[in-house]
Amino acid sequence: MGSFEGTRVLVTGGAGFVGANLVRELLGRGAEHVLVVDNLLSAEPENLPEDGRIRLVTGSITDDNILAGIGDEFDYVFHLATYHGNQSSIADPLADHENNTLTTLKLCERIKNFKKIRRLVYSSAGCTVAEKTFEAAAATQEDAPVSLHLDSPYQISKIIGELYCNYYAARHGLPAVKARFQNVYGPGEVLGAGQWRGTPATVWRNVTPTFIYRALKHWPLTLENEGVATRDFIYVDDIVEGLILCAERGEPGGVYNIASGVETSVRELAELVNRMAGNPTPPVYLPKRDWDRSGKRFGCTKKSEAALGFKAATNLEEGLQKTIDWTRANLGFIEKCMDRHRKLMPGGVLGP
Secondary structure, eight states: OOTTTTOEEEEETTTSHHHHHHHHHHHHTTOSEEEEEEOOSSOOGGGSOOOTTEEEEESOTTOHHHHHTOOTTOSEEEEOOOOOOHHHHHHOHHHHIIIIIHHHHHHHHHHTTOSSOSEEEEEEEHHHHSOOOSSOOOOBOTTOOOOSSOSSHHHHHHHHHHHHHHHHHHHHOOOEEEEEEOEEEOTTOOTTOSSOOSSGGGTSOSHHHHHHHHHHTTOOOEEEGGGOOEEOEEEHHHHHHHHHHHHHHOOTTOEEEEOOOOOEEHHHHHHHHHHHHTOOSOOEEEOOOTTOOOOBOOBOOHHHHHHHOOOOOOOHHHHHHHHHHHHHHTHHHHHHHHHTTGGGSGGGOOOO
């Protein structure tokens, strides 16, 4: 069955995009019980499979009553709860603090003396440590210096989470491992999932699902700053494998890039999506985002390959085809989630 056979696992944020994919894989590898704690702020319970081994607790891991109900019974903890995205955090820094910074602190404080936990795996963000440049980028390494002038509350809270993990590892021996995500995409990322969070980013989330949806509708893809920004796009199955390897092989206190190591421009992504989805509509060009200085970035994979044996297995074109197929098959559910926020969107518009 795999290394998780008979284990009990806690996944915070487990009904979200990455979390639900992780839960499926844990069950497939023989987990005996998976407790999912998710406040459904940016997720839908339908993301989770129907399986008697799953228990969903709807609420935040900051809730003292929920925390009190978590005992020393888990072999692994995956902390994926987050306030989704840079733009949402800029619109509401207090909500970001509540759902990013405080979640990590309260979870660590609750489990600091638990004896059974083999690993706590914390989902961090590569954008926090990436060089702030629109010039040529070098692959970001795990020991890269962290700027004191970050671009968003999201980036601040993600690195604070790493610092708390370091503190609880050193002070209490909590076996925390930090997994730095790059730009994850793939089946299961639902535009508009969860509750309204104050900006159009509630619906238009990461660039890949946004581009795919718009391309399938034959709408123009929007390219900010002519799409010169670059990212490291990594398929969700690879992220899940990286998380599992962090749990199995990660050094307590260690940090690992879970990355493809491939730099792709947003313009290249748009051209690829339009071609694969058969979108004849030319893109629309918008100004540069005024807050984003991490223009060009991708992750170095040397450490995660050497220490974890991790290497992304899905190339971008293969992953996009799987995501396009999934999006096309689930348009009804996606649009139901999007329409929930229509009246709160500027002008009530969700079209091109």
